[in-house]
Amino acid sequence: MTQHEKQPEKNGVKIDCDVYRQEFSVKFEHPVHFTRGLFSRENPLFADVINRLGEGKRHRVLVYIDSGVADKHPGLIGDIRGYFHDRPETLELVGTPEIIPGGEEAKNDWEVVRDIMTNIGNHHLCRHSYIVGIGGGSVLDAVGFAASLVHRGMRMVRVPTTVLAQNDAGVGVKTGMNEHGMKNFLGSFAPPFAVINDFNFLSTLDDTNWRSGIAEAFKVAIIKDSEFFDWLCRNAAALRKRDGNAMEILVRRTAILHLDHIRTSGDAFEFGSARPLDFGHWSAHKLEGMSGYSIGHGQAVSIGIALDSFYAMKQNLITESDLKRILNSLLESGLPIWSDLIEEKTPEGELKILDGLDQFREHLGGVLTVTLPDKIGEKIEVHHMNVDIIEEGVRNLKKLNMGTIDHEDTI
Template sequence: MSHGDWTVRARQDVVYRVTDAPDVFAPDNGALARAARLEPGTSRLVVMDENVFAHHGHAVLAYFLGHRVTPHVLRLTGGESRKTLAAVERIARAADAARLARRDPIVAVGGGVLTDLVGLAASLYRRGTPYVRVPTTLIGLVDAAVGAKTAVNFRGHKNRLGTYHPATDTLLDRGLLRTLDERHIGNGMAEIVKMAVIKDATLFDLLEGHTADLVRTRLAGERGRQVMHRAIDGMLEELEPNLWEHELCRAVDFGHTFSPAVEMVTQPELLHGEAVSVDIALSCALAVDRGLLTPADALRTLALLRAAGLPVRHRVCEPGLLWEALADSTRHRGGEQNIPLPNGLGKCVFAGDLTLPELTRSTELLLRLLDEPGAAV
């Protein structure tokens, strides 16, 4: 008999799939039907971004009706400012209205903000409802929709409230990128450049000299396929052994030390990837200052970012704000800075002793790098 001291140990296997699904809404494509377990006579909640509905709503509705499933469509206004608990409550109310059974998957069709919202709502609804993601933006295809994290912004902080609740299936269709403008393709390219600089020199080579064309063509063709697959490979390779982030030294946090604060302060001026790009540029300057990265490789990285149409500096990036941003990231990382920095292209080390004078010096170094003839694109 116990004497009033119990220890519970439990394990839960986590299995989810990320799958190429070209022409995902074509009537004869069974990928979504299998993922969402569509059975004649049932219904499903489908959450879509308003802009996505304008482009793809007819095809989505036809797909569900073609499988004799009733789609209950909730349309949400996109944008980082809408990433709130109020939006999560709207999804929960829609799930109630659709009379979803406990294991009926919710289907999310949209960009990273929308899939984050649906993921958080699904994690809370009945203490855990499955969901399926169909990302429609590049940042969704290579970053936001392939991991396990869900979140909303809270009290001016990026992704302050969230859970770990991966979708059972994420279906990737590069063809959906055709409706995006080049700015939003560039927004996703920031996350691809991140993986190239910190983990994959071969990916860097695939991008170099081709970034502008990849943006223009929306990653169409064989090179676009290789770029997307290598970026996802690298991301999942980093995430899988540390899905719950028990280890807080994370290479995929490259570009995400200063950017959360920069993004929230400049909202709505900068998109997520644009703030990440500014962070990548500054982090490369930090790496140059520490002798980890050559000025030439820093310039090559700046050229990639600029070729994608991304900013590499912003007027708010003064040492005071950046130091506050670092302090918040340090709290998020358990009290350690854990700043990922490139150690040459394709490799990563972590800095834990950055000082304000060094940060100030690196912001000045970035300006000097940007004045170099080789920094122009």
């Protein structure tokens, strides 16, 4: 829609100025697939995804693989080559799949992004070629960021390989790089062409990466789905013990809750100040940076959930019983509720973690907006955080971390 407006006369003086106001929307399709054995030669899904638009041509595809995934799946490159070899009419594998560092190293190193962009240019890939990222959330962020810059946006297919990537980081519409001492200081909104979750990758995760994504499940359940929260509490021990069936249920439900929010919130690109899916994240992002990213995102989010849930209880938004269930279930899942870093103080005696509130506000834009649970399964946004209550929460979490919270104790 275009509106043409001319400025009226002011004080009898005709102003030579007019404006054409533009309003338009852009449709994005964002399919998220679930499968097993993605590059098994008999599995048609990958080829079907690439051919989704029915363009009737041979598609050029450049593949990047997380180094940790390549180590755990030494036959993966051969499987990819074989898959493409069987489909020469529709798929062209550009060069050899590239291995890039996994974990936060990928998001901390500009050279990773620069190398990807240079490689795309050296292979003369066009804007309708495909970049495929196979790995954890950090690798998908780095590869996706590079793909969003070249030709102002190429077709990106994400193949998440961790729990956290399959249920959260890999299914969203953002990319990010760490810079200026802050998590995701740089990034872009770039919905992927498609996401393909292959459950077979989860079986080779170490315990830390297996459990990391459980925190994001608790995060979204606490503020959006009380029945899912109840399920998580009942299955916390099974999840810690690597029950594959339970984990697949968790991944699907968590991913769907994230996707539903992106689709229905009316703010997929986060132009507003509220960001409900970042419950527990203001302190988590700060904690990651303080640790030099030795604390993983899921572990930091678990601590952030614990801290903000304590705050919510003190504000009478959730009950003490709710808080105990949250903390007990996080611990039973194998997740932390404490790190010594959260009690570190500045020379002036203030908790260093509190700087995360200012960084969070800058990242959101506008006024500080922190999402808290308003009873389990619902949420509320607040625009002020009481420092005294946060400090009390830190002291209490330190005590509670000594062991499982007894339901008879008063927090």
